[in-house]
Amino acid sequence: MEVVILPDAAQIGTVAADAVEALLARKPAAVLGLATGSSPLAIYDELVARCDAGRISFRHARGFTLDEYVGLPAEHPERYRTVIDTVFVSRVDFAPGTVAGPDGLAEDIPAACAEYEAAIAATGGIDLQILGIGTDGHIGFNEPGSSLASRTRIKTLTRQTRIDNARFFGDDVDLVPTHCLTQGLGTIMAARHVVLVALGRSKAEAVHQLVEGPVSAMWPATILQHHPHVTVLLDGGAARRLQLADYYRETYLSKPSWQGI
Ligand code: GLP
Numbered sequence: 001m002e003v004v005i006l007p008d009a010a011q012i013g014t015v016a017a018d019a020v021e022a023l024l025a026r027k028p029a030a031v032l033g034l035a036t037g038s039s040p041l042a043i044y045d046e047l048v049a050r051c052d053a054g055r056i057s058f059r060h061a062r063g064f065t066l067d068e069y070v071g072l073p074a075e076h077p078e079r080y081r082t083v084i085d086t087v088f089v090s091r092v093d094f095a096p097g098t099v100a101g102p103d104g105l106a107e108d109i110p111a112a113c114a115e116y117e118a119a120i121a122a123t124g125g126i127d128l129q130i131l132g133i134g135t136d137g138h139i140g141f142n143e144p145g146s147s148l149a150s151r152t153r154i155k156t157l158t159r160q161t162r163i164d165n166a167r168f169f170g171d172d173v174d175l176v177p178t179h180c181l182t183q184g185l186g187t188i189m190a191a192r193h194v195v196l197v198a199l200g201r202s203k204a205e206a207v208h209q210l211v212e213g214p215v216s217a218m219w220p221a222t223i224l225q226h227h228p229h230v231t232v233l234l235d236g237g238a239a240r241r242l243q244l245a246d247y248y249r250e251t252y253l254s255k256p257s258w259q260g261i
Helices: 009-026 041-052 080-087 109-122 159-169 185-189 201-212 220-226 245-253
Strands: 002-005 031-034 062-065 067-069 128-131 153-156 179-182 193-198 230-234
Touching: 002 245, 009 041, 009 128, 009 193, 009 230, 062 080, 062 109, 067 080, 109 153, 109 179, 185 220, 193 201, 193 220, 201 220, 201 230
Parallel strands: 002 230, 031 062, 031 128, 128 193, 193 230
Antiparallel strands: 067 179, 153 179
């Protein structure tokens, strides 16, 4: 696990976009895992800028979102399929129909989840997964107690996650759905490169557990310690509880110039 502490979201966006640019250069038909939430927004903005400038293209790429609320009507602005379209997909040049998400309106939810797993596998798997992290250590919507081997399935959101996400629902926690579909921890672990971004002090404890805590279903993101290629991009606030912060800073500064994340 590589930990990179940077001054702000914009610089995190640049470093993550460099990794996506390098991936697209060697594999134009790359498969990207796309997270919603506020943390990756600077990454998406930077990718849009590079696409506008003709530096990168998503013409041959594919995308899969991580998770989705159950039961939000198709026209609801907070449906994650809509959100990812608004913040990223519609702003770049993905071909129509090449970005998919779990179907939170499916009548047969287990079948929809199995189909989603099959669709990811059919592309050859996710090359680069962009991730955020919840204050309780969830990734995707894999709440504490999630099976570390789980696959796409329905989950019940914790009260804390619904409170955290109420800001997207007019600050009314009762409007936040109670259930979601999410890629499992096993699904996320199958991505070839995981780039996790965390911003701000509210994430400091979850980040400390992720990087330095014991692997535990109580902090689901800790499963990433078993992944061979994870990059954790942090601002100073999110990094403030890390015991080895100075070491991570020195390590990043002294990286060979040829070595990306
Ligand atoms: C949400 C999403 C996650 C996201 C996380 C953090 O509940 N399901 O995919 O990473 O919470 O969100 P934010 O980046 O807005 O803090």
